[in-house]
Amino acid sequence: MLVWRGKVPGVSSPLSLGTFVKQVTTSIPTRFRPHRIATKTLTTTKVLNSSYFETLNPLQKQQISLYVDALLQWNQKMNLTAVTKADEVMERHVGDSLAMIPPIQSSYIAHCDSSCNDISLVDVGSGPGLPGLILAIACPSWKITLLESMNKRCIFLEHAVSLTGLSNVQVVRGRAENLGQNIGFREVFDVAVARAVAEMRILAEYCLPLVRVGGLFLAAKGHDPQEEVRNAERAIQLMGASVLQLCSVESHSPYGQRTAIVCLKDRPTPRKYPRDPGTPAQSPL
Numbered sequence: 001m002l003v004w005r006g007k008v009p010g011v012s013s014p015l016s017l018g019t020f021v022k023q024v025t026t027s028i029p030t031r032f033r034p035h036r037i038a039t040k041t042l043t044t045t046k047v048l049n050s051s052y053f054e055t056l057n058p059l060q061k062q063q064i065s066l067y068v069d070a071l072l073q074w075n076q077k078m079n080l081t082a083v084t085k086a087d088e089v090m091e092r093h094v095g096d097s098l099a100m101i102p103p104i105q106s107s108y109i110a111h112c113d114s115s116c117n118d119i120s121l122v123d124v125g126s127g128p129g130l131p132g133l134i135l136a137i138a139c140p141s142w143k144i145t146l147l148e149s150m151n152k153r154c155i156f157l158e159h160a161v162s163l164t165g166l167s168n169v170q171v172v173r174g175r176a177e178n179l180g181q182n183i184g185f186r187e188v189f190d191v192a193v194a195r196a197v198a199e200m201r202i203l204a205e206y207c208l209p210l211v212r213v214g215g216l217f218l219a220a221k222g223h224d225p226q227e228e229v230r231n232a233e234r235a236i237q238l239m240g241a242s243v244l245q246l247c248s249v250e251s252h253s254p255y256g257q258r259t260a261i262v263c264l265k266d267r268p269t270p271r272k273y274p275r276d277p278g279t280p281a282q283s284p285l
């Protein structure tokens with residue numbers, strides 16, 4: 001099990017939080033709630049009513065503060081996010097990322113293992129580390145792989161990992177289609193997650209080949225993903241999985257909620273998937 005034992009570079013005391021963290025603490029969505037989906041193949045999640053930001057210790061909050069500062073600073077030189085203010089980064093990106101933890105934990109405990117302490121998780125199309133790097137801070141016993149195809153974003157990710165002192169993260173530059181056919185990455189992860197990367201039927205082909213049989217794939221989606229999920233049912237089934245549930249989480253969106261789509265992989269993915277790089281997006285299943 002990997003446990004955080006590091007010290008944040010340049011920070012003398014984990015208790016010396018600046019006003020930034022105090023400000024942003026109040027802007028994080030505080031409740032998670034269930035949402036019933038009117039589709040016969042989908043089940044409803046349990047009540048998810050905890051805020052992970054509030055449960056973070058001072059060191060973890062400080063790590064998030066360092067990450068947000070670095071993201072905004074590097075964003076002036078390279079395109080990492082459209083968001084330019086710290087409180088917006090906290091609400092939209094950090095809050096959204098933390099909101100994935102309750103569905104991951106409750107689904108994993110219910111369908112994979114009674115303990116979710118040492119999950120290996122891959123964040124596909126991590127960009128600037130969302131949600132994967134935030135999950136690595138919030139869940140230091142998880143082993144996180146940040147998969148990103150763009151070199152300059154990987155350079156930022158390496159910087160952010162070093163800055164925050166995280167020891168439970170690896171950054172992998174590559175395309176999901178290639179890693180899914182690589183024996184070192186194929187069907188090895190307990191959980192795959194993705195946020196803002198592609199529509200669900202494409203994401204299924206990117207992510208599910210990386211997940212072990214018996215593992216989970218969770219996609220962070222908008223407030224009303226039912227049609228997207230229906231369009232992806234064939235692709236998900238071809239990858240050896242099925243949709244378990246749609247979990248709603250309170251969010252910054254105008255509709256006040258976003259959805260985590262949870263899929264369970266119960267069979268191996270056929271060897272021919274994922275197809276060559278570019279094919280899943282050009283010819284979705």
Ligand SMILES: C[S@@+](CC[C@H](N)C(=O)[O-])C[C@H]1O[C@@H](n2cnc3c(N)ncnc32)[C@H](O)[C@@H]1O
Binds near residue numbers: 125126148150
């Ligand atoms: C819109 S960004 C979203 C980044 C982040 N997940 C977030 O929520 O902010 C999509 C990222 O996915 C990466 N990406 C797209 N297709 C990919 C693929 N096939 N394999 C790996 N990364 C991919 C892109 O380079 C980009 O950084």
